[in-house]
Amino acid sequence: xxxTLISSVAAAxxxxxxxxxxxxxxxxxxxxxxxxxxxxxxxxxxxIDIDYGKIALAKSKNKGVxxxxxxxxxDHSAVQNSVIGLASKLNVTxxxxxxxxxxxxxxxxxxxxxxxxxxxxxxxxxxDNEVSYHKAVTDAVADVLIPNAQNxxxxxxxxxxxxxxxxxxxxxxxxxxxxEMSHK
Amino acid sequence: MPSRIIMSAIILAxxxxxPIHSAPADAKSAGKTYTVLIKGFAFVPARLEVEVGDTVxxxxxxxxxxxxxxxxxxxxxxxxxxxxxxxxxTKRGNHPYTCLYHPTMAGELVVK
Numbered sequence: 001x002x003x004t005l006i007s008s009v010a011a012a013x014x015x016x017x018x019x020x021x022x023x024x025x026x027x028x029x030x031x032x033x034x035x036x037x038x039x040x041x042x043x044x045x046x047x048i049d050i051d052y053g054k055i056a057l058a059k060s061k062n063k064g065v066x067x068x069x070x071x072x073x074x075d076h077s078a079v080q081n082s083v084i085g086l087a088s089k090l091n092v093t094x095x096x097x098x099x100x101x102x103x104x105x106x107x108x109x110x111x112x113x114x115x116x117x118x119x120x121x122x123x124x125x126x127x128d129n130e131v132s133y134h135k136a137v138t139d140a141v142a143d144v145l146i147p148n149a150q151n152x153x154x155x156x157x158x159x160x161x162x163x164x165x166x167x168x169x170x171x172x173x174x175x176x177x178x179x180e181m182s183h184k
Numbered sequence: 185m186p187s188r189i190i191m192s193a194i195i196l197a198x199x200x201x202x203p204i205h206s207a208p209a210d211a212k213s214a215g216k217t218y219t220v221l222i223k224g225f226a227f228v229p230a231r232l233e234v235e236v237g238d239t240v241x242x243x244x245x246x247x248x249x250x251x252x253x254x255x256x257x258x259x260x261x262x263x264x265x266x267x268x269x270x271x272x273x274t275k276r277g278n279h280p281y282t283c284l285y286h287p288t289m290a291g292e293l294v295v296k
Contacts, residue, residue, distance in 0.1 A: 067285075071285050071286070074248065074249065074285075075248045078247045078248045079247070079248075082247050160224070163224040163225040163226065164225060164246075164248070166225070167225040167286050167288055167289065170288040171286060171287060171288055174287060174288060
């Protein structure tokens with residue numbers, strides 16, 4: 001069971017790290033994401049984390065996990081609204097790409113795993129996955145999405161979102177380390 | 185007599201505008217006012233020194249809610265985007281504070 005969990009978390013990290021690899025030569029890479037694809041990637045990544053958070057709120061009894069999950073739902077919903085508003089203002093329609101499609105298909109597996117676990121096993125898998133996920137997203141935003149964004153406002157919005165992803169990563173690590181798990 | 189009434193009315197009206205009437209309000213907020221911006225998931229400035237009698241205002245510029253909370257000292261409660269909260273420090277000392285929603289955000293209010 002433990003191996004399965006680890007491999008699922010690793011798979012999630014690899015999926016997002018795939019974005020990272022595209023970023024090896026960002027500006028000129030043939031498969032560098034376009035602005036509509038960047039919007040599509042952000043919306044997909046955001047929605048996935050909102051959905052994971054909702055599952056955690058429905059299943060976890062741990063206060064630290066629940067507080068974190070509620071924050072993910074609240075904050076990523078705000079980001080989602082902000083991105084949708086900006087895309088509309090800039091007349092950019094979100095497009096799917098290999099990355100957003102991979103994210104969505106990877107999320108199907110993680111969601112199935114989340115739905116199959118209970119109690120402490122659920123909490124551990126959820127938080128471990130959140131750490132991997134936010135680490136990968138933070139790296140992808142910094143190394144791929146921001147360098148490839150063509151529109152200045154979109155680039156600026158992505159830069160503005162960086163602290164949010166970083167603080168979420170720190171928060172997830174705090175919960176993972178047990179610092180927040182004890183607040184029962 | 186009517187002119188006396190008019191004069192009294194003018195005097196009362198002038199008195200209402202007089203700085204003397206605003207003196208008590210000024211006296212209450214004699215201290216300085218400081219603003220801490222909450223932006224980019226950080227308190228800016230992260231450390232602030234004030235004196236008892238000063239006013240500190242926290243203003244949330246982020247797109248998500250935050251709080252400014254020092255356990256047992258002060259708590260802004262939820263601050264939505266664009267909302268402000270003002271606090272008149274009464275307890276001297278170094279008060280580390282955080283956002284209850286984002287526990288790795290850190291600030292410090294030093295009250296002299």
